[in-house]
Amino acid sequence: MVNGVRSLPREPGGPGGRHPREEWDWPAPSLLGGLGQDARGRLLTLGVRARYEADRILMREDDHTDFVLILLDGVVKATGRTQDGRDALLAVRMGGDLVGEFAAVDSAPRSATVTTCGPVVARMATRAAFLDCMRRDQRIADAVSRSIVAKLRLANAHRINFTGCDVATRLARVLHHLAMTYGERAGAGAVIHWPITQPELATLAGAAEPSVHKVLRRLRAAGAVSTGYRTVRVDDLSLLHAIAYPDP
Structure with a gap:
């Protein structure tokens, strides 16, 4: 335990051991x-x-x-x-x-x-x-x-x-941002590989959970997203962008 955080065993390395990986493909903005x-x-x-x-x-x-x-x-x-x-x-x-x-x-x-x-x-x-x-x-x-x-x-x-936006627009913008920033592109969409719950989406969108449930149903019906247990997949980034940022 270091500074109150319990870590898993360190990766083996050094003489006679497997050298741990040192480089990843880190995003340029990081x-x-x-x-x-x-x-x-x-x-x-x-x-x-x-x-x-x-x-x-x-x-x-x-x-x-x-x-x-x-x-x-x-x-x-x-x-x-x-x-x-x-x-x-x-x-x-x-x-x-x-x-x-x-x-x-x-x-x-x-x-x-x-x-x-x-x-x-x-x-x-x-x-x-x-x-x-x-x-x-x-x-x-x-x-x-x-x-x-x-x-x-x-x-x-x-x-x-989010100022002046309704719940549907706010949630669409949250999902689009998560997909573009943290998702892995897959065809016309993107997969968010880390678990995210609907209550977490609600807090990000500044909305009540029942409202988020309704908007997600509409987004699924439109073919913009798919959802599972603690998972979100954007099926059509262009469609989601159009919902999140409608023409004035």
Whole structure:
């Protein structure tokens, strides 16, 4: 257990062992995907490498921990507790992204609970090592700053995008964003491989669950999406886009 998080055994490596994988095809907008090879290599020397199983809580909202996780592979979700006791889905992070940097920078309690959506490989670094790395390497510091700004811009855009929209439009925009950002293209559509529940969709869309159920039925009937147990598949991205962003 490190910083309160129980990890799976480290991948074997070293003399006589299988060398763990070091590189993935990280998206260009992600922190690792946008760094040059030299700077990325220096960042990936931080901390220890660990694997986490599905549904593992890595960080808890309001906890006073300050380590950071550099996601190498897999998907995590960040959730926050609402006043009425529900879990609101705040964000999704994938391989290439940084998680937990807010608490590392300002030493405040965790702003969200972070849970794995399937197996995850990451590097866990202490706050001291992370901040020292940024002080020593301006390129890494600049990349982390851009990453934080991008997250804040996305949060602002999410709020603005939903102003004045009905539930159907908001949910269609949520699904389109998830498919385009985190989905794997499949023909005319995209598959979202990590589990997402309808209550989580409701919190993302700022809607009541019964309203989300009704809209999903309409989207399925139109041939835009398919749903299963904790799964969503976009069957027609163009159709979903037209529903999410109708012509004025």
